[in-house]
Amino acid sequence: MNCREFSHCITPAVDGRLSGKDQALFGEHARLCPSCRHDYEEERSLAALIRARLQPARVPEGVLASILACTLQSESRLPSVSGLSIVEFFRHPRVIPVLACLLSFAVVMVVFSRHAPRVGAESVGFVTGSDIEHQSASNYEAVLNGTIVPQVVSDCPENVRTFFRGKTGFPVFIPAMKECTLVGGSINDYHGMRLAHVLYKHGLQYIYLYQACRESVMKGDTLHISHEARNDLDRTGWHCCTAPDGAAIVLWVRGRTFCAAVAPMNSEHLMAHLAEADVPGAW
Numbered sequence: 001m002n003c004r005e006f007s008h009c010i011t012p013a014v015d016g017r018l019s020g021k022d023q024a025l026f027g028e029h030a031r032l033c034p035s036c037r038h039d040y041e042e043e044r045s046l047a048a049l050i051r052a053r054l055q056p057a058r059v060p061e062g063v064l065a066s067i068l069a070c071t072l073q074s075e076s077r078l079p080s081v082s083g084l085s086i087v088e089f090f091r092h093p094r095v096i097p098v099l100a101c102l103l104s105f106a107v108v109m110v111v112f113s114r115h116a117p118r119v120g121a122e123s124v125g126f127v128t129g130s131d132i133e134h135q136s137a138s139n140y141e142a143v144l145n146g147t148i149v150p151q152v153v154s155d156c157p158e159n160v161r162t163f164f165r166g167k168t169g170f171p172v173f174i175p176a177m178k179e180c181t182l183v184g185g186s187i188n189d190y191h192g193m194r195l196a197h198v199l200y201k202h203g204l205q206y207i208y209l210y211q212a213c214r215e216s217v218m219k220g221d222t223l224h225i226s227h228e229a230r231n232d233l234d235r236t237g238w239h240c241c242t243a244p245d246g247a248a249i250v251l252w253v254r255g256r257t258f259c260a261a262v263a264p265m266n267s268e269h270l271m272a273h274l275a276e277a278d279v280p281g282a283w
Contacts, residue, residue: 001025006036012042013093015048016145024268027111031246041264045204048144122231127237130190130223132210132251132260137243138210140262143199150184150199160185164196170256180207202263207273210260217258226252250274 001009001022008027012018013026030037142148152163157174160182164172167187174182183199183206193216198209215221218230225239231249232239239251248267251260252274263270 001030003029003033005037006027006030007039010040010043014044037246042204044144045264047208048206055263063111092170132212132217132223133227133229133241133249135223136249136260136262137245137247138140138207139197139210140206140243140247141245143208148186148197150197151186152183155182157182160198168177168194168196168211168213170196170211170258172198172211173209173254173257174198174257175209175274177207179203180273191222202265202273205264207261207263207270210262211236212258214253214256238271240271242267 006026008175009018009022009026013023018026030040071081096200135143139148145261152160157176160174161172163185164174172185174185180200180202183201185199188195188197193213198211198213200207200209212223217225225233229239229241233251233253237252241249241251243249243262245264247262247264248270249260249262250267250270253259259274261270262276263273
């Protein structure tokens with residue numbers, strides 16, 4: 001697959017519509033071509049942002065009734081489209097009001113979705129395997145695909161801390177990372193163990209933080225890490241590895257909290273963000 005063919009496959013790849021053979025060729029080209037991989041990551045991040053922002057939201061009854069009434073009234077005056085080309089249909093003067101109503105409805109949905117607090121929503125898609133590195137990578141992929149969305153959406157650290165307060169047996173890390181914007185957080189249970197998930201935006205990319213009870217992880221009863229990760233943590237306090245899609249995974253511990261971070265950047269860059277934010281008052 002060359003760069004031109006790759007470009008044509010980016011949208012189908014983001015939507016999950018490539019065949020197995022094409023997906024393999026696409027992945028191989030992305031691995032070898034930094035420029036194409038960057039284009040793919042940008043579109044994938046944008047698609048994830050749209051999915052996260054365009055969530056269904058309750059619209060005031062008066063607004064919804066007015067939109068529907070306008071739409072139905074316009075629809076009743078629409079001519080038959082038989083014999084019309086697509087271009088002619090959308091240029092028809094009686095089609096324009098309907099499209100305007102639909103666009104207005106979409107704008108209302110976006111506005112209410114962006115400003116309405118989403119606390120306590122169902123969180124789905126978290127991986128149930130006990131390997132933290134695998135869980136982190138798979139959960140990050142689910143974030144990009146829009147399968148996992150925050151249960152609380154806020155760029156205010158205190159709001160997110162309030163959401164987590166009293167819900168976990170360990171302090172949840174809400175770092176203030178430069179050039180990064182807090183998106184929100186989620187909680188889920190894994191065999192009776194509470195896990196915390198915090199999400200940030202860095203440009204068009206996401207940084208995902210996975211957090212658990214340090215003592216439970218180190219015992220390996222419910223969750224476990226690789227021997228290599230355990231050795232690195234004992235020796236340096238950090239462990240870095242790479243997800244199947246090339247994203248960096250960084251593991252570290254702080255007090256009673258075990259942390260894993262995933263982002264589509266090199267591990268040194270990700271560690272720099274985390275180390276810079278790992279200061280008193282960030283918890």
